[in-house]
Amino acid sequence: xxxxxxxxxxxxxxxxxxxxxxxxxxxxxxxxxxxxxxxxxxxxxxxxxxxxxxxxxxxxxxxxxxxxxxxxxxxxxxxxxxxxxxxxxxxxxxxxxxxxxxxxxxxxxxxxxxxxxxxxxxxxxxxxxxxxxxxxxxxxxxxxxxxxxxxxxxxxxxxxxxxxxxxxxxxxx
Amino acid sequence: xxxxxxxxxxxxxxxxxxxxxxxxxxxxxxxxxxxxxxxxxxxxxxxxxxxxxxxxxxxxxxxxxxxxxxxxxxxxxxxxxxxxxxxxxxxxxxxxxxxxxxxxxxxxxxxxxxxxxxxxxxxxxxxxxxxxxxxxxxxxxxxxxxxxxxxxxxxxxxxxxxxxxxxxxxxxxxxxxxxxxxxxxxxxxxxxxxxxxxxxxxxxxxxxxxxxxxxxxxxxxxxxxxxxxxxxxxxxxxxxxxxxxxxxxxxxxxxxxxxxxxxxxxxxxxxxxxxxxxxxxxxxxxxxxxxxxxxxxxxxxxxxxxxxxxxxxxxxxxxxxxxxxxxxxxxxxxxxxxxxxxxxxxxxxxxxxxxxxxxxxxxxxxxxxxxxxxxxxxxxxxxxxxxxxxxxxxxxxxxxxxxxxxxxxxxxxxxxxxxxxxxxxxxxxxxxxxxxxxxxxxxxxxxxxxxxxxxxxxxxxxxxxxxxxxxxxxxxxxxxxxxxxxxxxxxxxxxxxxxxxxxxxxxxxxxxxxxxxxxxxxxxxxxxxx
Numbered sequence: 001x002x003x004x005x006x007x008x009x010x011x012x013x014x015x016x017x018x019x020x021x022x023x024x025x026x027x028x029x030x031x032x033x034x035x036x037x038x039x040x041x042x043x044x045x046x047x048x049x050x051x052x053x054x055x056x057x058x059x060x061x062x063x064x065x066x067x068x069x070x071x072x073x074x075x076x077x078x079x080x081x082x083x084x085x086x087x088x089x090x091x092x093x094x095x096x097x098x099x100x101x102x103x104x105x106x107x108x109x110x111x112x113x114x115x116x117x118x119x120x121x122x123x124x125x126x127x128x129x130x131x132x133x134x135x136x137x138x139x140x141x142x143x144x145x146x147x148x149x150x151x152x153x154x155x156x157x158x159x160x161x162x163x164x165x166x167x168x169x170x171x172x173x
Numbered sequence: 174x175x176x177x178x179x180x181x182x183x184x185x186x187x188x189x190x191x192x193x194x195x196x197x198x199x200x201x202x203x204x205x206x207x208x209x210x211x212x213x214x215x216x217x218x219x220x221x222x223x224x225x226x227x228x229x230x231x232x233x234x235x236x237x238x239x240x241x242x243x244x245x246x247x248x249x250x251x252x253x254x255x256x257x258x259x260x261x262x263x264x265x266x267x268x269x270x271x272x273x274x275x276x277x278x279x280x281x282x283x284x285x286x287x288x289x290x291x292x293x294x295x296x297x298x299x300x301x302x303x304x305x306x307x308x309x310x311x312x313x314x315x316x317x318x319x320x321x322x323x324x325x326x327x328x329x330x331x332x333x334x335x336x337x338x339x340x341x342x343x344x345x346x347x348x349x350x351x352x353x354x355x356x357x358x359x360x361x362x363x364x365x366x367x368x369x370x371x372x373x374x375x376x377x378x379x380x381x382x383x384x385x386x387x388x389x390x391x392x393x394x395x396x397x398x399x400x401x402x403x404x405x406x407x408x409x410x411x412x413x414x415x416x417x418x419x420x421x422x423x424x425x426x427x428x429x430x431x432x433x434x435x436x437x438x439x440x441x442x443x444x445x446x447x448x449x450x451x452x453x454x455x456x457x458x459x460x461x462x463x464x465x466x467x468x469x470x471x472x473x474x475x476x477x478x479x480x481x482x483x484x485x486x487x488x489x490x491x492x493x494x495x496x497x498x499x500x501x502x503x504x505x506x507x508x509x510x511x512x513x514x515x516x517x518x519x520x521x522x523x524x525x526x527x528x529x530x531x532x533x534x535x536x537x538x539x540x541x542x543x544x545x546x547x548x549x550x551x552x553x554x555x556x557x558x559x560x561x562x563x564x565x566x567x568x569x570x571x572x573x574x575x576x577x578x579x580x581x582x583x584x585x586x587x588x589x590x591x592x593x594x595x596x597x598x599x600x601x602x603x604x605x606x607x608x609x610x611x612x613x614x615x616x617x618x619x620x621x622x623x624x625x626x627x628x629x630x631x632x633x634x635x636x637x638x639x640x641x642x643x644x645x646x647x648x649x650x651x652x653x654x655x656x657x658x659x660x661x662x663x664x665x666x667x668x669x670x671x672x673x674x675x676x677x678x679x680x681x682x683x684x685x686x687x688x689x690x691x692x693x694x695x696x697x698x699x700x701x702x703x
Contacts, residue, residue: 003523003527004527007523011468049353051382052359053405054406054408054698062470062473065467066471079355097352129325131328131385131388132384133384150404153487
């Protein structure tokens, strides 16, 4: 018990100790901002992998660690698309994942937004043209926000998400 | 080759008639067999007490357009000296049939199904002829790795349903899980049959993420495919790119400078560290013990940020190159690395003491998800999972690559095969990796880090390489085509071998323990599905 308390005291607060993203995220369109309006300061995300190399998943997981602690910005990660406001999709859409992706989109209650995370989700990246890849996410479901990178770093994802939140709040005024 | 001379002689004495040709490539004895004799020779290799060959890799090559034949290659690791032995056989002309070795060698099961899907070659006598990679909606006759199948074919959609093995009886329920899971993880389908809580059967239905990686390799030049290798499985960026580069280097017959070899070992150990740290935390998190998860997440993040500072990539992308490494580190940077690890190690050791003092954590981990040594050996399981089940194999020690011949890594070995053993292997390897990095800083020589490349190799020559990534053995086989093009690239992530084994490890456990067992394996879906 004392060991745990001592460890916590010794470690202190680590949140925010990361290099800030220097790239500016892709601007959020007015349509996407409008769609974010209902969510205001809280966004519940369901992550869907449709064929990524799992680096994007690792960075999404990193968002939840104490250093980035995405929950402090009101971003919550849900276990089911039925509880989600936003879908974060990673990877090119493979032939085998096309149907599950469309199913997930259908299962997510309206209003909803879709975020394409990483180069593969946006333009298929290295896997463009392969027989096993059916195209970028946009070909199958409407995408509202793009977060490029291979993979985008957690601070870049964080920046894009807070931009989205700010836009949503602004247009709500 | 001298080491396994005795075993080879025995094999020759027993099956001399079957061996059409004997040669050695990269020190690996290669026996060319008559097609019909492969199962008996493989069975002999597998079961003979002085050979005890475990199937490490089984792959096929379509030799068209140069020659009208398919070639099947079986790579065995002999248990005593850990030497490799390669069996090959040809399917001439329009021959599409070969005898399956799965009835005797369990480890061949997925490989042969994969070959059937990708090449349309039929393994006769295979106990499970369902599709593996191609899901049921793929049209009939589409075999992507055949040379007459275009890489950018647009597939039509057919109808069909995968037939899961069913257990019937009073009170038996099926629980389908996936392909989209509750956590931030990759897609895969698990079908449980349960009676009450205990799992009676688990069937893994994967390959949702199949992206056609091996076919994409064939569209590239030998020296250009490193970025693709880095993206086979993102968490094993260095492992895969290093294995690929070493394979191409063996093909081009270039010698990598010593300093580059040391740097490769350094980056591989950094990758092992951040993944193991993350896994230890994730295993604790799956027992609802959030504190170590937070601490491990923090420590893992420190290594990822260190990677970023050193190379400009949190995943060490763009570091490995054919012929060496793309980035040289200064003495100050190496000192920085060691200083960072000097801070992380005591921090982590404190956490370890907290973990070991927690009885309820131990209670959850012990005897959960036991993979027995016998089952592990039957499936030729490797890496962390194997070493937790008493399979004493580590490429870093058995077939040293990069700078491991001068670093002599110690191999963590446990025999219980439960979740706790798999966690302990990781804990030991974290300390060992830190020790290795300290040694690397001490021993690294000065010199260049990139070597000049030679001309493209002759078409038809092949290269082979094995790397002990953080998950286990990564194998690459690359065959050169015309003008430096890749003719065939076989990628084997350890996940492909270890996934079937998880079906046995969960038996008798309760479903709520499955995420914990799965996490303790922590296999890649991307590396498996390719």
